[in-house]
Amino acid sequence: MIKHVIKSSITFALLSSLTIFSGCSEVDNDGENVVGDNFVSAEVIDDVNASVMLMAVKASIDANAVNAFGYKAVKIIYDTVNQDGESVEASGLLVIPTATPEYQAYLASMGKMFSISMISENHSTIFTEAEAPTSVEVTNGMPDYPTAVLMTGYAGFASVIPDYIGYGVSKDTAHPYMLKKASARASLDMIRASVRYMTDNNVMFNAQLYISGYSQGGHTAMALAQEIEENNKGEFNLMGVASMAAPHDLEALGDIEIDASHTMVYPGFLGYLADSYAYYNEDLNLSDIVVTEDAAMYHGLFGGDYINAQIHGALGLTENYGFGTYTADALFKTTFIDDYQNSSNAGAVLREKFVENSTYDWAPQTKINLIHCIDDEIIPYTMSQKAYDTFTENESPDVTLSLIPSAMIPEASATDPFVHSRCGNTAYGAAVTWFNAIRNGDI
């Protein structure tokens, strides 16, 4: 009897405990913060105080400026995923503004707190490792990266500038030039790792994200915005996207550039496109596309070791350093030019890839500003016009097309002949002014 009672009691207790505690719900994660867990490491490159920054701002942006922010430049190394799905360690430059005690006291008197919004800035095409953001910024007590001076030192945003896969610590990996998936992912993961760095280092980040980019960077900016809106909406407060001088419609750009009668203004860009698309698409062979027979040599030209003129020279485009002199058949095989124009063979494949990687046909819900110089001779403003028209047709709620006349940009010089290049400062000024207006709640 006693045994029976004890046995039944124990059974009762065990059963009760089991049924109760088996109901314990599993939690997502009870360990380390997984937001930004692709962060690998950080190294402070430079820490420039506000008074030095004020001199830099006065010299390069606004001679009448009376305030500037300190500028802390950090090299971020992070994990991302390349176009082929392979994991890759990449790098980028994070520049954090620091406010002077006087400025913080001023804000406090207004009932406000100094908190930091972020701009994901995506740079234009570079050819050498020396041009990568983390290479440009050096330890010298001075700010070295011009767009970060504008965005951080002058306007007080944190600048998050990926080197891109193929530069910085990922130099040994082929750069996925103008390929949406990898470009957007590298920038997205740079943001994630930067947020983690700021969180871990007590930076007053307010989680507002802006995206900018010029030329290739404008394409990446739009690809990033699309990736965030469509696949990562719950991760960011995306406030505004300024895409500047960007080739949104790659197929249409190909129609213009891959034409035997067309004089190439900047062959290096087109050569880079051919190399990247052939490298990352198994159904495209470089030997079917470009004149150069030595595919390995050709691919090596875009490995970060040669400037544009050297690349042109190696491709036999020597006159005027290759700029604005040669028709497309000096770079592309005539058979390929015919294929592209007729949408056949490799030309049809490339068209398809261009369509896949274009950035104009979706419906952004964030504020968009398409900024473009009207006389851009390398990326025609019709690229931004097409994006604007399509977004509007797709019922995007807030799209602006900001066309900049040549009268508003510096005049051409022997060292800076192209509108596409000279438009940059004006376009960036317009973008940061627009971001500031959003941040202030003015628009």
Added chain:
Amino acid sequence: MKNQLLKITALSAITSSVLMASGYKIPETSMNSVALSGANIAHVKEADAAYDNPANMVFMGDNNHMEVNLMYIGTSGTKYKGSYAGEGSYDISAEEQTFIIPSLHYVSPSIGDIGARFGLSMVVPGGLTREWKEQPAQATAEEFTLQIVEVNPTVALNITDEISAAIGFRVVHSSGVVKSSSAASRDMEGNSIDYGYNIALSYKPTNNIDIGVTYRSNIDLTIEGNAKLSIGDARVYNGGTSLTVPLPAALNLAAAYTFATKTTVEVVYEKTYWSTYEAIDFNYVSSIPSILVPSFDNPVPRNWKDSQSLRLGITQELENLTLMAGFVMDETPTPEKTLGYESPGSDSISMSFGTRYKINNTIDVGIGALYSMKEDRTVKNANIDGEFSNSNALLISAALGYKF
């Protein structure tokens, strides 16, 4: 069949939670307890003695006693009218809540020559849920839920013919959900298993006098889990977090007198040691963004004070029927200075009644109800300047007792 019933009730228990009584402790864990407003310590003689006063188990009939209880709780939507942080003029209501809470009690026959009795209870001894869907309350207490389930094995021994003592081991599973939404939001969930003890002493100097003393130890509910923090849409933290809240110690002093008419009057004085609840402090495994530290990481003082309750229960035994009624005055432990939307406590009075019917020598059934009315409370502290009202609750409990 029995196993299946246990599973159903146990699983139901962990999905239930409630705000009752003072603080988040629920003293009524059986039908008798509901019907007597918790004045069920000194004179308890059914299977719920296993929880309410296990020392009384030795005075029970020498067989197996089992009881299954099912309790409905409905709480009104607390209203708040006033300002917050010096701004606005709000007139908002918390969500109404209903719950079904089961409990199980078992008392064994005498074991061995020493006449020991073994008891086991599975109850919901506390809980809290408060949901506000309107600002400004939503910013701090969109949902604040604490679910507590306790398994409490006990052993009782006769010390003399008049005196008995018991000791028990408390295994408490708790789970919590904290949600708040404004410009920044927090979504935290976690659970824990913690342990404590309870002791009890019964003294029956005469056939018509029962005296009981029970003590339940404080158990710190060390809830660990996951927190997701966001600023607007931006998720900035998804990682481990922990939070400790006390299930406070409680001392009950009870005395009952049974008249020749088989009328028993019981008075219970209860002291609950809420002063252990000094602050609510979330701890995160990794750093959280600096901008969120003031809202989500800094400790929030609570400084609750020990509270007292006075319970009165009357039982009238008839041939096969038992009638019960009760009354209780509960003091709130929540000081005005730290009162928040998640637990807007106030003093309360409750009234109850119930009946138990003996079907045969092995089975009896019962039903009881308790209605609790909290006083309206005017509060003026650093954030809240207004009045909480309409904090009432209805408990209805049904029991099935089985002796074998």
